Amino acid sequence: MINNISSFKQLEKKIKNNIFSKVFILCDSNTLKYCVPELFNQVPILTSSEIIEVNPGEESKSFEICLNIWTTFLEQTADKKTLLINLGGGVVCDLGAFCASLYKRGIQFVNIPTSMLAMIDAAIGGKNGINLTHFKNSLGTINQATSIIIHDLFLKTLPKIELKNGLVEAYKIALIADKLFWKKLTSNNLSVKQIIKKSISLKLKIVSEDPTEKGLRKILNFGHTIGHALESVFIKNEQKIMHGEAVYMGMIIETHISFQKKLISNIKFQDITKTLLSCLNFTLLKIELQKLKPYLLNDKKNFDHKIQMVLLKDYGKAGFDYAVSLNEIEEAIIYYNNIAIGK
Amino acid sequence: MINNISSFKQLEKKIKNNIFSKVFILCDSNTLKYCVPELFNQVPILTSSEIIEVNPGEESKSFEICLNIWTTFLEQTADKKTLLINLGGGVVCDLGAFCASLYKRGIQFVNIPTSMLAMIDAAIGGKNGINLTHFKNSLGTINQATSIIIHDLFLKTLPKIELKNGLVEAYKIALIADKLFWKKLTSNNLSVKQIIKKSISLKLKIVSEDPTEKGLRKILNFGHTIGHALESVFIKNEQKIMHGEAVYMGMIIETHISFQKKLISNIKFQDITKTLLSCLNFTLLKIELQKLKPYLLNDKKNFDHKIQMVLLKDYGKAGFDYAVSLNEIEEAIIYYNNIAIGK
Numbered sequence: 001m002i003n004n005i006s007s008f009k010q011l012e013k014k015i016k017n018n019i020f021s022k023v024f025i026l027c028d029s030n031t032l033k034y035c036v037p038e039l040f041n042q043v044p045i046l047t048s049s050e051i052i053e054v055n056p057g058e059e060s061k062s063f064e065i066c067l068n069i070w071t072t073f074l075e076q077t078a079d080k081k082t083l084l085i086n087l088g089g090g091v092v093c094d095l096g097a098f099c100a101s102l103y104k105r106g107i108q109f110v111n112i113p114t115s116m117l118a119m120i121d122a123a124i125g126g127k128n129g130i131n132l133t134h135f136k137n138s139l140g141t142i143n144q145a146t147s148i149i150i151h152d153l154f155l156k157t158l159p160k161i162e163l164k165n166g167l168v169e170a171y172k173i174a175l176i177a178d179k180l181f182w183k184k185l186t187s188n189n190l191s192v193k194q195i196i197k198k199s200i201s202l203k204l205k206i207v208s209e210d211p212t213e214k215g216l217r218k219i220l221n222f223g224h225t226i227g228h229a230l231e232s233v234f235i236k237n238e239q240k241i242m243h244g245e246a247v248y249m250g251m252i253i254e255t256h257i258s259f260q261k262k263l264i265s266n267i268k269f270q271d272i273t274k275t276l277l278s279c280l281n282f283t284l285l286k287i288e289l290q291k292l293k294p295y296l297l298n299d300k301k302n303f304d305h306k307i308q309m310v311l312l313k314d315y316g317k318a319g320f321d322y323a324v325s326l327n328e329i330e331e332a333i334i335y336y337n338n339i340a341i342g343k
Numbered sequence: 344m345i346n347n348i349s350s351f352k353q354l355e356k357k358i359k360n361n362i363f364s365k366v367f368i369l370c371d372s373n374t375l376k377y378c379v380p381e382l383f384n385q386v387p388i389l390t391s392s393e394i395i396e397v398n399p400g401e402e403s404k405s406f407e408i409c410l411n412i413w414t415t416f417l418e419q420t421a422d423k424k425t426l427l428i429n430l431g432g433g434v435v436c437d438l439g440a441f442c443a444s445l446y447k448r449g450i451q452f453v454n455i456p457t458s459m460l461a462m463i464d465a466a467i468g469g470k471n472g473i474n475l476t477h478f479k480n481s482l483g484t485i486n487q488a489t490s491i492i493i494h495d496l497f498l499k500t501l502p503k504i505e506l507k508n509g510l511v512e513a514y515k516i517a518l519i520a521d522k523l524f525w526k527k528l529t530s531n532n533l534s535v536k537q538i539i540k541k542s543i544s545l546k547l548k549i550v551s552e553d554p555t556e557k558g559l560r561k562i563l564n565f566g567h568t569i570g571h572a573l574e575s576v577f578i579k580n581e582q583k584i585m586h587g588e589a590v591y592m593g594m595i596i597e598t599h600i601s602f603q604k605k606l607i608s609n610i611k612f613q614d615i616t617k618t619l620l621s622c623l624n625f626t627l628l629k630i631e632l633q634k635l636k637p638y639l640l641n642d643k644k645n646f647d648h649k650i651q652m653v654l655l656k657d658y659g660k661a662g663f664d665y666a667v668s669l670n671e672i673e674e675a676i677i678y679y680n681n682i683a684i685g686k
Contacts, residue, residue, distance in 0.1 A: 010585075011526070021646055021648060063406060063410065067406065067475075070475055070481065070482065071475070071476075074475065074476075074478055074481065074641055077640050077641055077645075079641075079643075079645040079648070080643060080644070080645070080646055081646040081647070100482060102445075102483065103481070103482065104481060104482075104483075104643040105470065105472065105480075105483045105484060105485055105556075105643065106484065106485070106555075110674065129448065132410075132413055132414070132417065133414075135417055137448075138413065138417065138446070138447060139413065139445045139446065139447075140445065140447075140448045141444065141445060141448060141449065141484060142448055166390065193551055196561050212449075213448075223622045227606055263619075297420050298417055298420055298422075300422075300423060300447040300448065301423070302420075302422040302423065303423055303424040304364055304424070305364060305420075305422070305482050
């Protein structure tokens with residue numbers, strides 16, 4: 001079982017024991033302002049480490065930014081025993097893990113997720129990635145972090161919308177993997193701490209069974225085929241979309257496709273959709289299939305020239321490698337757009 | 344034991360069984376002309392695959408070239424079941440394996456080395472890499488090829504100097520790992536086929552014991568601390584240096600350091616140096632420590648802010664993680680330059 005969840009104390013101990021020749025902290029301008037001081041409070045020895053700052057947002061997951069980071073490493077003669085601490089949300093964790101995994105064929109890295117989304121999802125499980133032009137996460141590896149430190153003190157620094165953004169992944173993992181968790185979650189019976197803890201343990205269980213995503217792990221992509229395509233469309237847009245928002249819309253559409261393929265009954269489909277809409281309640285953006293199409297056709301899960309999706313089979317149960325036609329996606333988008341207009 | 348050595352027949356069978364959704368062949372302009380036709384003869388079904396051509400030489404191991412390759416993949420909607428065949432020398436194998444390992448978090452790849460050097464070394468063992476500015480192999484992963492096909496028919500297409508370039512790695516692996524092989528090799532008792540076979544089996548044995556280079560595998564870097572630094576110096580030079588040539592010079596210098604540190608006796612040091620000089624007999628280029636220094640300080644094996652080298656302990660025996668000072672390197676370079684002038 002992969003379990004690389006750790007603590008500030010253990011990190012401090014390792015650094016004091018001189019395991020690392022140099023320590024860098026990767027952050028964005030927000031986490032530099034709000035989270036670095038908290039981190040220094042927790043692990044004072046880190047005040048002497050080097051800070052690398054990137055702009056917040058998806059556009060930092062680019063090659064140009066990676067080159068800047070690697071050049072900084074080289075200029076500072078960072079060697080194989082260098083540690084990179086990724087302090088931030090999904091973007092910082094994805095980007096930092098990617099840079100660490102390639103530099104000199106891999107240096108150690110610690111993820112300290114500061115957003116709900118990164119705590120529940122991005123920082124856990126070893127996937128990293130950057131975008132190629134606006135094809136999301138087209139490049140990456142699977143490489144487990146040395147350790148991951150989860151602390152809810154960082155959540156206080158976040159706007160409320162970020163909490164909801166992260167909650168989407170909790171809803172997703174409940175829906176694909178744990179009926180009871182889905183019930184508790186949707187009836188508002190859990191604290192934020194409990195939600196984070198349960199979501200992480202479910203994700204780690206799935207990742208441990210299939211770390212390199214040969215099979216089972218694919219179910220974590222529920223909502224993400226449409227979700228990633230939406231994000232790709234919006235990357236260069238003035239109007240921004242959050243990852244959680246995109247996956248939320250993706251889940252509604254992919255639940256409809258699960259129903260079209262008779263994997264779930266009409267009653268379950270209606271109930272799941274209604275629950276998602278009422279519990280998460282993001283504004284639904286109108287979706288055009290034509291704009292999504294190039295990204296759907298390049299989705300990482302595809303094979304045999306077909307779009308492959310994760311679909312629901314029940315509450316807490318999902319299957320993967322379902323070939324889905326553009327017609328089926330179109331039908332689901334029509335259904336979705338009708339709700340969007342109605343809202 | 345890692346053993347991914349395969350054959351054209353097995354590759355053909357896999358392709359005929361539709362295991363892959365698309366097949367790309369990466370080559371340089373030389374292998375396009377001389378080796379692709381041979382490959383098509385061996386595996387006729389490959390005539391329908393897509394060819395990606397890069398310029399020959401170390402400068403193709405760059406990010407710009409990777410971006411071109413990945414963009415081609417995206418444009419052709421290459422999915423996770425795509426196969427990349429790397430047909431070429433060390434540059435093509437390193438570059439192709441790197442691109443395949445990152446695209447959509449990893450697609451399958453087959454190495455078909457066409458040079459002696461790549462057959463014996465670069466194509467074997469799962470290391471890939473590209474250069475960052477002129478810091479050699481600063482970025483990469485360790486990821487085993489799906490399979491490797493070794494066939495000496497490609498050697499006929501090569502100029503003689505390329506054979507000698509590859510032989511250096513055979514001398515290296517003999518010197519660090521197999522006294523008997525060293526004896527046979529240096530007394531000219533083996534055919535090219537025998538040399539390739541023995542070198543590959545020695546390398547696979549070492550890699551299997553330590554695939555991620557935590558310890559033992561480091562010995563494969565004998566001659567490479569100086570060798571890589573030399574190559575880095577020459578990357579942007581008009582005068583080119585071959586990998587084998589650089590490692591050859593590196594071995595002479597690092598053998599002297601082994602002697603300085605009293606790891607080998609004066610007699611053994613003299614004998615090894617004399618044997619290398621007489622058997623391989625490359626022109627020795629004059630070396631300046633000042634030019635090597637920035638690259639030595641950024642060598643991938645370094646830690647604790649010290650240059651770490653692999654050094655000889657006997658014929659067929661090497662140790663790793665020896666901290667070496669710039670003074671020691673300078674002394675060895677003075678010795679080496681004296682031979683260079685004398686020759």
